Amino acid sequence: MALPPYATPGQRIWHFCYLTICALVLFFLVSPLIVVIPLSFNSAPFLHFTPEMLTLDPNGYSTLWYKSLFGMCDAEGASLWTSCTDKWKVGAFNSVVIAVMSTILATSLGTLAALGLSRDHVPFRRAIMGLMISPLIVPLIITASGMFFFFAKINLVSTLPGIVLAHTILGLPFVVITVTSTLVGFDNTLMKAAANLGGSPAYNFFKIQIPLIAPGVISGALFAFITSFDEIVIILFLGGPDQHTLPRQMWSGIREEISPTILAAATILVLLSIVLLTTLELLRRRSERLRGISPS
Amino acid sequence: MRRRGWFSDRPRVLPSPLIENFLTMPASPAKPGGPLLTADGMPLKTSLERSLKLSKIRALGLIFPPLLFLVILFVIPIGSLLTRSVDDGLSNKVLPKTLAAFERWDKTSEPDESMFEAVYLDMQAADTLDLSKLGTRMNYEKSGWRSLVKITMRGLNRIDGPPYKPAMLQLNKRWGDIEFWQSLGAMKDPVTLGYYLKAVDLKYDGNKNIMRVKKHNRIYQMLWWRTFLVSIIVTVGCLILAYPVAHLLANLPLRLSNLLMICVLMPFWTSLLVRIVSWMVMLQQNGVVNDSLVSLGMLHDENRLSMMYNFTGTVIVMTQILLPFMILPIYSVMKTIPPSYMKAAQNLGATPALAFIKVYMPQTIPGVGAGCILVFIVAIGYYITPELVGGKDGRLIGNLIAHHMQNSLNWGLASAMGAILLIAILTLYWVYDKLVGVDNMKMG
Numbered sequence: 001m002a003l004p005p006y007a008t009p010g011q012r013i014w015h016f017c018y019l020t021i022c023a024l025v026l027f028f029l030v031s032p033l034i035v036v037i038p039l040s041f042n043s044a045p046f047l048h049f050t051p052e053m054l055t056l057d058p059n060g061y062s063t064l065w066y067k068s069l070f071g072m073c074d075a076e077g078a079s080l081w082t083s084c085t086d087k088w089k090v091g092a093f094n095s096v097v098i099a100v101m102s103t104i105l106a107t108s109l110g111t112l113a114a115l116g117l118s119r120d121h122v123p124f125r126r127a128i129m130g131l132m133i134s135p136l137i138v139p140l141i142i143t144a145s146g147m148f149f150f151f152a153k154i155n156l157v158s159t160l161p162g163i164v165l166a167h168t169i170l171g172l173p174f175v176v177i178t179v180t181s182t183l184v185g186f187d188n189t190l191m192k193a194a195a196n197l198g199g200s201p202a203y204n205f206f207k208i209q210i211p212l213i214a215p216g217v218i219s220g221a222l223f224a225f226i227t228s229f230d231e232i233v234i235i236l237f238l239g240g241p242d243q244h245t246l247p248r249q250m251w252s253g254i255r256e257e258i259s260p261t262i263l264a265a266a267t268i269l270v271l272l273s274i275v276l277l278t279t280l281e282l283l284r285r286r287s288e289r290l291r292g293i294s295p296s
Numbered sequence: 297m298r299r300r301g302w303f304s305d306r307p308r309v310l311p312s313p314l315i316e317n318f319l320t321m322p323a324s325p326a327k328p329g330g331p332l333l334t335a336d337g338m339p340l341k342t343s344l345e346r347s348l349k350l351s352k353i354r355a356l357g358l359i360f361p362p363l364l365f366l367v368i369l370f371v372i373p374i375g376s377l378l379t380r381s382v383d384d385g386l387s388n389k390v391l392p393k394t395l396a397a398f399e400r401w402d403k404t405s406e407p408d409e410s411m412f413e414a415v416y417l418d419m420q421a422a423d424t425l426d427l428s429k430l431g432t433r434m435n436y437e438k439s440g441w442r443s444l445v446k447i448t449m450r451g452l453n454r455i456d457g458p459p460y461k462p463a464m465l466q467l468n469k470r471w472g473d474i475e476f477w478q479s480l481g482a483m484k485d486p487v488t489l490g491y492y493l494k495a496v497d498l499k500y501d502g503n504k505n506i507m508r509v510k511k512h513n514r515i516y517q518m519l520w521w522r523t524f525l526v527s528i529i530v531t532v533g534c535l536i537l538a539y540p541v542a543h544l545l546a547n548l549p550l551r552l553s554n555l556l557m558i559c560v561l562m563p564f565w566t567s568l569l570v571r572i573v574s575w576m577v578m579l580q581q582n583g584v585v586n587d588s589l590v591s592l593g594m595l596h597d598e599n600r601l602s603m604m605y606n607f608t609g610t611v612i613v614m615t616q617i618l619l620p621f622m623i624l625p626i627y628s629v630m631k632t633i634p635p636s637y638m639k640a641a642q643n644l645g646a647t648p649a650l651a652f653i654k655v656y657m658p659q660t661i662p663g664v665g666a667g668c669i670l671v672f673i674v675a676i677g678y679y680i681t682p683e684l685v686g687g688k689d690g691r692l693i694g695n696l697i698a699h700h701m702q703n704s705l706n707w708g709l710a711s712a713m714g715a716i717l718l719i720a721i722l723t724l725y726w727v728y729d730k731l732v733g734v735d736n737m738k739m740g
Binding site for chain 1: 348351352354355356357358359360361362363365366369370371372373374375376377380537538540541544554556558559560561562563565566567568569570571572573574575576577578580582583584587616619620648673676677678679680684694697698701702707710711714717718721722725729
């Protein structure tokens with residue numbers, strides 16, 4: 001990207017502007033997420049930087065909000081500014097339970113669909129693919145409304161199975177997309193070789209195909225997990241008091257009493273997303289190495 | 297690549313010894329000039345057809361369970377939304393005699409005794425719950441119906457026998473108001489487009505003619521327009537911001553571009569609510585942006601910018617949230633453009649700017665198109681972001697759907713608005729499919 005040595009001054013200025021613009025856009029993308037992290041260690045119940053924080057005075061910082069987040073109420077003053085609640089803990093637990101169950105369902109169904117769609121001679125392939133991906137395209141508010149009408153008829157509103165099934169639908173397209181794109185690079189002669197060597201179809205599937213397409217399956221599962229874990233619209237429409245998830249707790253926190261506790265939760269979620277992103281990047285490299293594409 | 301062919305994966309139709317046989321004697325005709333036969337004496341054409349059919353059935357067998365799951369839990373619910381948007385069967389179920397009497401009436405004269413009798417008999421026979429639901433439904437056509445139905449329900453057993461007209465007029469004098477009777481006309485069919493009309497500020501009059509609602513009641517057209525406007529602004533904003541970044545990412549050495557790619561993907565992977573909270577921290581009156589501008593002396597303390605809980609806030613936050621959806625498709629197209637094209641153009645005498653506009657930009661059109669459609673589709677159905685940061689003048693059509701679903705409980709109207717939105721989005725999705733192909737969609 002460096003300029004050639006013969007660049008004119010005008011080109012140099014233009015190039016500099018271009019790099020500045022790019023830096024600003026990237027800054028626009030990332031800065032809000034970065035700002036949250038120091039603010040969550042605020043010792044005062046404000047959502048902006050206090051003078052103490054700006055002068056790096058240790059008194060300006062505390063882990064008060066993390067304590068309140070984890071429901072530890074011994075911290076002095078915590079009760080002054082925040083209601084001491086274990087709702088965050090309960091919410092996180094519920095979110096994990098729902099996300100794990102819907103991820104398992106979405107991953108197995110999505111992988112099945114991707115395996116079918118990647119075979120030769122599938123009739124209506126394009127239409128089926130379009131249908132499988134449509135939950136990603138249809139606005140959540142419409143999906144949630146429709147499911148509300150339908151689930152009310154079959155008594156699934158405000159139940160755990162109802163939420164899990166709804167989240168499975170939302171996670172399905174991600175699994176279908178990632179596994180299908182992994183299967184494009186899958187060498188089918190390996191399966192024939194395995195069959196030739198006497199393996200039964202089931203044995204070959206689990207011992208040969210699954211390990212090779214595992215990176216795609218796992219990244220699809222991660223997408224499904226994070227989709228369910230972050231999901232708020234379905235929960236608002238279909239969830240009852242027993243389905244109090246983390247996003248729902250954040251939602252009521254934002255609408256009712258916005259305190260740095262939310263920033264502490266946000267910081268943890270930002271860190272979680274970095275961990276997930278790193279995992280995904282490592283998986284992608286592994287998958288490319290397995291397929292013999294030069295690592296990038 | 298996979299081979300498509302008859303001896304690729306069908307050992308049961310053509311067992312391997314037979315294949316060898318077949319390969320050494322490619323054509324083993326029963327009689328010269330006859331059809332090609334496989335070793336077990338079946339015409340090759342039939343054998344291939346059967347094999348093809350079996351492989352189709354196998355593929356469909358794999359697809360069937362997830363497809364069934366999707367149809368039951370996604371397609372049918374969306375369908376139930378669509379039926380609800382036109383369903384108006386309740387009035388026919390509860391008031392059959394009244395609507396029949398309405399048909400016989402000339403719509404202008406004073407309602408006569410037979411009509412009052414019909415109403416009385418219908419309400420006497422009706423289920424209480426159905427009747428109160430119908431009251432709510434009738435209130436959409438003319439306000440006042442709900443209380444009229446309620447009052448009449450309570451007073452019904454005080455009426456003893458005909459004539460009903462004076463008795464009901466005594467219960468409430470609104471029964472004498474001809475406008476109430478006329479409004480029945482909009483409810484007489486079991487299927488109605490009334491909710492769709494309402495969703496675009498139109499309505500039926502008593503004779504089912506379409507007319508506009510009163511000026512001070514028009515809100516939906518404005519909301520559709522605003523939703524469209526926000527989506528366009530966000531799409532254009534994303535395009536302007538994404539183009540240079542995608543160009544940079546596509547042209548940097550891989551190691552560096554992967555690092556910057558993390559900056560693009562991190563917001564993509566972070567919870568939506570977290571991103572909204574962080575923008576609240578940035579943009580509020582005492583937020584980081586205002587504080588910085590004040591301390592830099594670029595802004596007076598008293599006229600801090602209000603960038604949150606309004607139209608501006610919605611646009612800024614949605615642009616940041618949807619930016620990765622624009623960067624990624626443009627980046628993946630730019631990645632495939634060989635840098636030598638630009639060099640060739642300049643070699644042939646073009647200035648760098650001209651070469652960029654005439655040679656480089658046209659090649660990025662597919663990526664730009666895909667990104668724009670994607671961002672527009674996602675933006676037009678947004679609900680959470682405008683709800684939290686939009687305030688009053690940042691509310692979009694999604695928020696109205698949620699309002700009618702959860703607060704006003706006018707589910708018919710919510711469904712009709714959802715259906716209109718859905719049709720718009722599916723049209724764009726279809727265009728996207730033609731342009732890019734849904735199977736080319738990539739994640740991260």
